[in-house]
Amino acid sequence: MTHTTSPDSSVSNPVEALASVFSIDSLLTSDEREWQQKARAFAQERITPVIEDDFENKYFRRELIAELGATGFLGMHITGYGCAGASAVSYGAVCLELEAADSGWRTFVSVQGSLAMSAIAKFGSEQQKNDLLPRMARGEVVGCFALTEPDGGSDPAGMHTTAVRDGDDWVISGAKRWIGLASVADIAIVWAQTEDGVRGFIVPTTSEGFTATPIDGKLAMRASIQCDIELDGARVSEAMRLPKALGLRGPFSCLNEARYGIIWGVMGAARSCLEAALGRSIEREVFGGPIGRFQLTQDKLAGMLLEYQKGALLALHIGRQKDAGTLDPAQISVGKLNNVREAIAIAGTARSILGGDGVTSEFPVMRHMANLEAVRTYEGTDEIHTLVIGRALTGIAAFK
Structure with missing residues (x-):
């Protein structure tokens, strides 16, 4: 069976349609939303217009590094030494918006800030911190x-x-x-x-x-x-x-900072895929109407929305725990394992709604799918995070 009514013109814009059902924006404080909106504008204006060509040509756009420094995104969760001292939720919201454009640029911010700068901030001498962190925050030192x-x-x-x-x-x-x-x-x-x-x-x-x-x-x-x-x-x-x-506490501490950003970031990629699929479901017509009127397509869209919404809320919950100082490292594994897995599933479903066009660069979905497979591996594979959660549940380490 299908519905015979025409699509509601009020939801013809996929971004507005998605926001009308669920938007994390309303759950953010004014300061968090300010960081989010700044990252969204940067992603849409500086990354999205060129990312398909850059991906195709294997081109890393180095000129954006200084611009990212000027926005305050680099090491933004670090306090002092020229860094913004922003909340964990603010940083997560920035990661989501950047990865909605491309995982590679969220990865850059993560490597620079959550890994390299965090290592210096957590474990460096005052001389090392004073010498390097301000310049790294400005993007002068990578x-x-x-x-x-x-x-x-x-x-x-x-x-x-x-x-x-x-x-x-x-x-x-x-x-x-x-x-x-x-x-x-x-x-x-x-x-x-x-x-x-x-x-x-x-x-x-x-x-x-x-x-x-x-x-x-x-x-x-x-x-x-x-x-x-x-x-x-x-x-x-x-x-x-x-x-x-x-000891290993040093690198593991930094890895957890990076994993935290991934929990948020991959939901940006998922949102981008969902928006593309929703827009296409309204525009693409077969059998006398848009495919979005078919029950099977609506089932796919609803399932994608559910997993995106749950993933975004999980990221926010973990962020609130991090800001409160109550976050258990095992919860980071829960977030990374769940959100990467569901983002990949959302991208795959979006590709099916787009049909053959879904494998082209006209849409961002295949690029996100490929990137997410890389994100799935780095900062801890599915298997490692599964065992971290298993150890937390049983008290038994199954790594060896």
Whole structure:
């Protein structure tokens, strides 16, 4: 059966139609909404018009870095040192809007702010923080976070990269893989095994023995940069070691900051896909009318909306917990596992509503689908987050 009534002209705009059913905007404070609207405007004006070409051409638009710094988005959740000191919810809302344009640009903000800058803010000396964080917040210095290695990223305790003390210096040797921004970064936060356990180091990318090579052949994150890093006896002074980073607590703490941004960000990609599918369901006519009048199509749209709404509310709930200081790390795994999985499902359903046109760059859906598969892997795979949740439930670690 189908409805025979014509579509309501009041919902012909997919953005307005979606907002009429659910909009997270009304749940935000005025300050949070101000950050959100600034990010939405930046995404729509500076990223969306060029992202399809950039994705196709594997082009990273470096000129946007300074503009992102000028907006205050870089390290915005850090207090002091030239950073905005914004709330966790404000940062999450910014991540959602940027990823609605493309995952690669939310990833840039995440690598710069949640990983590299957070490592310095949490574990650096006052001199390191005063020297680097203001310049990184302005986008004048770009950082990367070198943890994952070629053999895998899920077991950082087994990393092979080493740092050996030599007088007042450290000599770092090893390899890292899938390191975002490494070839355009000015500094790398490198994690390495020492005789006293895992430690973090600020390594200038101009250091002799440091080589970053962009990974080619990617079918996702094509408007972003991920690299292989070789460290062949790269030498840094003791002053470049992060003095408060002791053991794996250091990198894990930073990873949780990045995972938090993903919880919000992927809902932006999901919203973009849902808007595209909703708009097409009203415009595309078959069998004498728009496909949106068919029950099967409405079932798909309703299911997508439910999962988007639940994911956005979960992100907001986790953000409120983070701002209150009550967030358990296992809850971050709940958010990352659920929201990435559901964003991928929403993108797939949107593609089916778009039909054959859904695989073209006329619509953003296939680009989001490809990017989301990459997001699914980095900052913890589905399997790892499942086991984190399982450990929280049972008290038994099943990682080995």
